[in-house]
Each structure stands twice: as C-alpha cells, then as structure tokens.
Amino acid sequence: MSILHDITDSSLASEGKKRISWAQKDMRVLQIIKEQFKKTKPFEHITIGGCLHITSETANLAIALKEGGARVYLCASNPLSTNDAVAASLVKDYKIPVFARKGEDNKTYYKHLNSVLDQKPHITMDDGADLVGLIHSKRTDCQKNILGSTEETTTGVIRLKAMEQNGTLKFPVLAVNNNLTKHMFDNRYGTGQSTLDAIMRSTNKLIAGSVFVMCGYGWCGRGIAMRARGMGARVIVCEVDPIKALEALMDGYEVARLIDAIREADVVVSSTGGKHIIDRKHFQAAKDGVILAQSGHFDIEVNKQALAKLAKKKKQVRRFVEEFDLGKKRIYLLAEGRLVNLAAADGHPASVMDMSFAGQALSAKYIIEHSSELKKKVYTLPLAIDREIASLKLASKNVSIDRLTKEQERYLHSWQEGT
Ligand code: ADE
Numbered sequence: 227m228s229i230l231h232d233i234t235d236s237s238l239a240s241e242g243k244k245r246i247s248w249a250q251k252d253m254r255v256l257q258i259i260k261e262q263f264k265k266t267k268p269f270e271h272i273t274i275g276g277c278l279h280i281t282s283e284t285a286n287l288a289i290a291l292k293e294g295g296a297r298v299y300l301c302a303s304n305p306l307s308t309n310d311a312v313a314a315s316l317v318k319d320y321k322i323p324v325f326a327r328k329g330e331d332n333k334t335y336y337k338h339l340n341s342v343l344d345q346k347p348h349i350t351m352d353d354g355a356d357l358v359g360l361i362h363s364k365r366t367d368c369q370k371n372i373l374g375s376t377e378e379t380t381t382g383v384i385r386l387k388a389m390e391q392n393g394t395l396k397f398p399v400l401a402v403n404n405n406l407t408k409h410m411f412d413n414r415y416g417t418g419q420s421t422l423d424a425i426m427r428s429t430n431k432l433i434a435g436s437v438f439v440m441c442g443y444g445w446c447g448r449g450i451a452m453r454a455r456g457m458g459a460r461v462i463v464c465e466v467d468p469i470k471a472l473e474a475l476m477d478g479y480e481v482a483r484l485i486d487a488i489r490e491a492d493v494v495v496s497s498t499g500g501k502h503i504i505d506r507k508h509f510q511a512a513k514d515g516v517i518l519a520q521s522g523h524f525d526i527e528v529n530k531q532a533l534a535k536l537a538k539k540k541k542q543v544r545r546f547v548e549e550f551d552l553g554k555k556r557i558y559l560l561a562e563g564r565l566v567n568l569a570a571a572d573g574h575p576a577s578v579m580d581m582s583f584a585g586q587a588l589s590a591k592y593i594i595e596h597s598s599e600l601k602k603k604v605y606t607l608p609l610a611i612d613r614e615i616a617s618l619k620l621a622s623k624n625v626s627i628d629r630l631t632k633e634q635e636r637y638l639h640s641w642q643e644g645t
Pocket residue numbers: 278279280281282283284416568572573574575576579
C-alpha cells in the first residue's frame with residue numbers, strides 16, 4: 227500500500243504558497259495554457275506522474291495540468307532539488323500529492339519514484355529519464371497504462387534516444403528539451419544565471435577578477451561562461467568537441483585542456499553530461515582553494531570517490547560547501563557535486579521555466595491528441611507549436627515584431643529572382 231504523500235514538513239505550506247504565486251507572475255504563457263486547459267479539460271480521467279525538480283515553477287505546471295482535469299502525482303528528479311515549502315503547499319493547498327524531501331537518500335528517492343508509479347500513470351514527465359528507466363526495468367507492470375512520456379533535459383533525451391535506437395523503448399516520448407523555446411533559453415539563460423547565483427550564494431566569493439574554468443560548451447556551458455564573463459571573470463573553456471571548442475574561441479574565450487586550465491583556476495564548473503570530467507589528476511594539479519561545482523544532471527562529472535580518497539580530512543565549512551583537505555591544498559566541492567543551481571539556489575527563474583513548462587504542458591496534450599498514431603519513438607513538438615510558445619512569450623513582454631509582406635514571403639519561397 228502506498229502512502230498518499232511524503233514530504234518534510236507540512237507546516238511550511240504558507241511559505242510555499244507565497245513562492246508559488248511569486249513564480250506564477252512570471253509564467254504568463256503557462257497561465258494562458260492553464261486557462262485553455264480549464265475550459266477544454268484535455269486530461270479528464272488521465273493520471274500524470276511527474277519526476278521533476280519540486281520547485282515553485284514545477285508547482286505551477288502541476289496546477290495547470292490539474293486544472294486540465296489530470297490527477298497529478300509528483301516526486302523529485304534529484305535528491306537535493308526539492309523545495310520543502312513548495313512540496314508542503316502543493317499537498318495542503320492544491321491537493322497534489324508529492325513524494326519528495328530535500329536531502330533524501332538514494333533509497334528514499336527510489337521509494338518516492340515507486341510511489342508515483344503505484345498510481346499507474348498514463349503520462350509520465352521526467353527530468354533525467356528516471357521514471358522511464360524504472361518502467362523499463364523494475365516496474366514493467368506500469369507499461370500497459372502508459373500513453374507516452376515527456377522528457378525535460380538533454381541528459382534524459384540522450385538516454386531515451388539510445389533506448390529508441392536499440393529497440394528497447396516501449397512507448398512514445400516527447401523530448402521537450404528539443405524545443406527551441408526550451409534549450410535556447412532554459413539551458414543557456416536559465417542555467418547561466420542560476421549556476422552563478424548558486425556559486426555566489428554558497429561561497430560569497432568575488433567573481434570579478436577570478437579565473438573561471440567552464441567544462442563543456444553546450445547550451446548550458448555557453449550560458450554559464452557568458453554570465454561568468456559578464457561578472458568580470460577570466461573564463462577558460464574546456465571542450466572535447468572541436469566545433470564547440472572553436473565556437474568558444476571565436477566567442478572570445480580562452481580554450482585549453484582541463485589539466486592545464488585547472489592549475490590557475492579559482493572556480494571550475496562542469497556541465498557536460500559526461501562522467502568524471504574533473505578527475506584525480508585534475509585534483510592533483512589544482513591550486514589551493516579551488517572551488518568545484520557541477521551543473522549537469524547527474525552527480526558524476528566530479529569524481530567524488532577519487533577526491534574523497536585523496537583527502538586526508540573533510541569538513542563542511544559553509545552550507546553546501548565541503549572542504550577536502552589534501553595536505554598541501556584544500557579543494558572545495560559545492561552541493562556534494564550535485565547540480566549546483568538547484569541544490570544551492572532556486573534553479574532557473576520562473577520567466578524561463580515558463581517556456582520550458584509551456585512545452586511540457588503542450589507535449590502532454592499532444593500525447594493525448596495523437597496517441598493512436600505515435601510510435602515507440604522520441605518525438606519533437608512541431609515547430610509551429612514551438613513558435614506559438616515564443617509568440618506568446620513575446621506578447622507577455624509587450625514586444626511586437628514585424629511580419630513578412632506577401633511579396634517578401636513569395637520571394638523567400640521562389641528561386642527565379644537572382645543577380
Ligand atoms: N530545472 C532548472 N530550474 C528549474 C526550476 N526552477 N524548476 C524546475 N526545474 C528546473
């Protein structure tokens with residue numbers, strides 16, 4: 227028998243409610259979708275299980291889905307990213323069951339995922355593909371109910387693509403991360419701002435004049451590097467893809483191998499999706515006092531086991547800052563090497579999550595409307611829907627843009643006019 231919810235402290239609900247309404251003000255696209263859902267009830271008789279970061283932004287998504295008729299159940303997609311006050315308000319004020327406690331251990335994390343799956347969802351929403359992973363391994367009993375799933379993040383989409391390619395994927399998935407209105411904004415401006423915010427909140431170090439090493443120059447890395455430079459850091463980019471490395475160089479950054487860059491680094495952030503990016507040899511080469519943080523999905527980018535082995539002592543020196551004393555130098559790891567922007571700050575601002583979660587909400591609706599024709603594949607929402615999200619966002623910011631005249635449109639679709 228599964229319990230109805232599992233949260234840290236229900237007395238935090240009033241603080242959570244304030245946070246949810248604060249975020250709502252900046253989620254105007256999602257509010258429009260919510261109003262449409264209220265009228266059309268696309269999710270009547272549908273259960274949605276979400277494994278997402280439990281934040282005030284996610285709360286607004288869950289509320290919109292519930293207004294659309296869904297029964298919504300939530301668990302966290304990371305043991306450290308839950309806002310306990312928001313979880314409490316969702317349960318108390320919005321009657322949305324949540325299974326998540328900030329700081330939960332691995333066993334509890336999976337118990338919570340299982341509690342959501344016990345509800346036999348028709349649609350799952352993942353941020354990192356953990357629910358889908360379970361439904362394909364220990365919880366195959368859930369497969370028959372599933373119409374489809376949505377995936378929020380780059381790492382999750384990579385996992386799902388691999389499943390599609392080797393034929394293991396059992397139902398359709400909408401890759402929300404593929405939306406242009408998602409990765410161009412959430413990954414770049416969201417991760418850029420929230421990662422710097424987390425580093426500053428947890429360390430209170432001055433960024434100006436520091437040497438800031440960025441591992442990875444994908445959409446997240448671009449955003450983080452841009453914001454670090456904007457605050458006056460000297461930014462060095464480390465990237466294994468020669469095209470991205472070249473892009474970083476032409477964007478005006480220094481580009482180097484990590485083993486060289488880390489010798490002078492004050493801060494190193496990894497956002498690559500890869501494993502053991504910052505490894506034993508890098509710890510050995512680093513200078514005293516270096517700060518390490520990770521802004522990728524899984525806590526595997528910093529080799530924590532190797533760091534712990536090298537350390538003679540370790541201690542907590544500030545909230546979310548652990549000191550590893552290697553004898554001749556000290557290394558500081560933020561937020562246990564977990565995604566720092568959600569663990570040590572509030573995650574991406576609501577205004578950018580507005581577009582990501584508009585994509586989530588419309589993807590869920592798309593699954594309902596197209597379930598008979600969707601195959602066991604990873605899909606991207608049609609560009610027209612992506613553009614509609616952008617248009618609504620512009621309108622919410624009172625920005626008007628030009629439109630092509632008939633003649634300009636004709637010209638762009640023709641080949642006859644030339645030199
Ligand atoms: N991912 C990054 N930031 C987030 C936020 N504020 N809410 C939910 N998921 C997120």
